Amino acid sequence: MSETSRSQARVHHEPSEGTPVPVGPRGAGLRRTTPGVSELVQAALPLIAAWLPGQRWYAGKGRAITGLTPVLGTPLQVGDPALLHLLLRVEHAGGGDIYQLLLGTRSQQPPGLAPSTVLGRLSGGPYDGAVLYDALHDPELTGRLLEHLATGDRFGALAFRRTPGPGLPANLPGRASTAEQSNSSVIYGTSFILKLFRRISPGTNPDLELSLALSRAGSTRIPRVAAWFESRMERSEPATLGLLQRYLPDAEDGWELALDQVARLKGDPSPGNFAIEAHRLGRATAEVHRVLARSMPVARLDRAQLGLLAGAMADRLDSAVSAVPGLLRYRPALRTAFRQLTADHLDGVPVQRIHGDLHLGQAMRTPHGWVLLDFEGEPAKPLAERRLPQPALRDVAAMLRSFDYAAAHLLAGGPPDPELAHLAAAWAARNRTAYCAGYSAGGGSDPGASPELMRALEIDKAVYEVVYEARHRPSWLPIPLAAINRLALTV
Ligand SMILES: Nc1ncnc2c1ncn2[C@@H]1O[C@H](COP(=O)(O)OP(=O)(O)O)[C@@H](O)[C@H]1O
């Protein structure tokens, strides 16, 4: 960054003028205090409206945007390039959500910027003619974000915070991660990864809450938390916006590892034995659950509360049926499976904080064993719901679905091949059994001892997946639908 832009940015660090910078629909308050930013936001809105629906993390897909209302705009660097932090309410038929955007502007388009990361050229205002782009793809601007995290800066309502411990490097450029994900991440060298939450709700994000609890308890099953940043929106409690954790440079993604093993079923004379890894992953999951049960609230569900859990599952099923009518014929059997949650012997099921969206892609195999990522829970659920204690077996059921997904992936798109289908099903069954055995061996409750609970949890997850795939990856929809079919037949 040039010295000019550094010093210009400092002008806007002053808490007296310019910060916080709440932007009304017309940005009137902002115009008075932070010259140029309101105009920048207003000029950016039409470009944002066209760009947003194409982003993987945008949850309002298929619903026309009916309004964009800036909530909070904060200039994190001014000059050329400039970095604007923007919280934006996006309205669509049936509701609205707040999204976090980090936007860069430059007078000249930086070389190598992929077209999909460029929103367009601004028209009007002090940045007239400048290129507007997703700042996560500009190493200079992502480096600036790390500086703010390292120094624990504060810009009015927007606060950067560090955990105690070794200082953070302040001059590492960051590169945008190419991983398929619900949020967006920036990787700094081989040391840190910053996740920027995209859909923002007031309150602490469970990813920060649980990762901090596990870090503080000394768990090595998650990447250590180094810093985070958050913001108040109006009078609400602070919303978590970003989380900086140690990067695991030598890690292999569990999903990729599993797919590699599954691919060998196609005629490899020496297929690997993933079941050993599945068993270790089960142990690691149990270890994380034990630490969470020690450091966060736990409870037991009585029959009435189990009835509520069953009712919530049935409600989710109903709304999934509206989105994917192909589910309708399974509804009676699935509802019966949910009702069985109120059986006498389940009275008193323990609940605790859990991962909430565990799958093979959230498990990284490192030289020191499995590490779990992304404790955010299912992104489609409201934050308050994701923070509720749950049966720990919900995570186990979710991971079982993931073994099923990996096996089904082998068959997807190919011609029907009963022999291969048999091998794939056996692979999934072997690894599911090994994972459950590892979970019990690691001190978790035995999944085999609660078949009704496990089945209901697995169905609930598969129902979620049906909606997720219909919305994000329609060609994958047959995978959870086949699971629903199988599970319904067991009722
Ligand atoms: N600490 C880390 N070290 C290495 N890779 C990571 C780390 N955290 C995340 N990743 C990679 O980024 C991907 C997405 O991260 P995740 O936290 O699951 O994001 P999201 O919530 O957006 O889905 C992971 O699947 C993994 O490949």
Ligand SMILES: O=P(O)(O)O[C@H]1O[C@H](CO)[C@@H](O[C@H]2O[C@H](CO)[C@@H](O)[C@H](O)[C@H]2O)[C@H](O)[C@H]1O
């Ligand atoms: O990792 P995210 O927090 O973005 O989780 C969402 O996306 C996942 C897919 O990337 C999705 O997981 C589903 O697909 C996986 C294979 O890609 C499979 O292993 C999981 O079992 C299956 O649920 C997850 O549900 C969704 O919340």
